[in-house]
Amino acid sequence: MTKQIADFKLVQKQDFGRSVLLKLRAEQALPEIAPGQFVQVRVDGSPNTYLRRPISIHDVDFQHNEITLLVQQVGEGTRHLAMAEMGNVINMVMPLGNGFSLPEKGEIVLLVGGGIGIAPLFYFAKVLVENDIRPMLLLGGKTESDLLRLADYQQLGETFVTTEDGSLGEKGFVTMHSVWQNQDFDKIYVCGPKPMMKAVAKMAAEKDVWCEVSLENLMACGLGACLCCVEDTVDGHVCVCKEGPVFNTRRLKW
């Protein structure tokens, strides 16, 4: 899969409070992009943001050369990114890393997202639907407003929701949802905060269910050159940017 560095223009912006949706259009055709891959975004005009910001790919429209990012403002870099205005040029290196493994037809698939970790699951669910696999989704947040674009997710598969404050769906963490009691899964895919991913991975292991997680370790290069973003695996320290960000949990020393 060829990587590119390219300028994109911001063509649509939707504000979700702490998060923002940025639809970015390139002039040239996009390369092949797998769900679960990410981009490295250059943040201009932010003196303390030296490195690019790795952001998961939320959606892709190959017909219009568009990549959509769902960005949560967690620090100065993402805050500046969220300030981008329509027509602004944003430079990205993409697509990076390896995506989720596609399940077989007929397998029962659960996508579990926590907080902004729901972002890459949208494109993944879309690709699954295109491949005649209708996933189930389990999305969790602290509160109702964390469940961004919920109606759009619901279009792609049966969707279950938890919130820590009980403002929407079942109260508690994703691991506490009743769906776990009522349904068996062949494959589970998870993206969210590390403690949440570890908890789901543990449940999956107890049920002996295949499970992939998407990690977001701090990165510099995004290309497997600097060896900063390593995760401890059965094969030693490996770069999340190059060998991940998606890992089968059996490979991780969790």
Place this chain on the structure above:
Amino acid sequence: MTIDLGRGLVLRNPVMTASGTFGYGEEYTDFVDLAQLGGIIVKGTTLHPREGNPYPRMAETASGMLNCVGLQNKGVQYFIDAIYPRIKDFDTNVLLNLSGSSLEDYVKGAEMVDALEKIPAIELNVSCPNVKQGGMAFGVTTTGISQVVSEVRKVYHKHLMVKLSPNVTNIAEIAMAAEAAGADSVSLINTLMGMAIDAEKRKPKLSVITGGLSGACVKPVALRMVWQVAKAVKIPVVGLGGISNATDAVEFMLAGASAIEIGTANFIDPTVSAKVAWGINEYCERHGFQKVTELIGALEC
């Protein structure tokens, strides 16, 4: 644009990529035609495999970053067996950055690399701030550097470049000691020791507390050191430290560098190395220099 650094190391142009910032070159071939570079210096390699330091290994700083990777690599033998065959026919100079934690390791590693036909030079890393034993320990005293360079010199017959640490009181003295011990060139600077703290958590941001600072923020320090060293030694000086564009590269050459390395800037723009090579050429044309070597030490002061 050709630069002859001596003992068989001839660069197509003055631009190389710094060790630890360009992988083994393969990571960047989607972005850069390696034939447009003077050379690439591959990841720091030690005789024995090293797992490196625990995560987190990186902290961003104003105009730079700290790292404490700790020389993660699979060892010289793995390099020879698995990596060398893949990269030996790159159309550029492939240099190996060699590090060690004991004199014996340096010597044994250098001996093994000496046998690799397509590796024209070693960059001897005596300046990694992120490993407890060795590395920088050799590079911060004149006696330490004399010892390691002269021992490696006995077994290594190709171009021996010695990478210097900026974490010293007088870098010119260290450079002179390397020259006297048989170095063919010196490269500088390696990273500056620093640290970062998360005030909210009252914890260090790096797993081993301190790390090496690199990026645009170190450039003035690097430039000053290159200028001091270039005045003190007769062997070629390779300048690095925060070079992000062709103008930066020209500044290092004016200060006395015969060639330059691009490091952290590769992370921000993976195409930057080729752009710098092109930009140096453009500078020479614009200022009427016939050869790029005319830039070396051309600072007027």
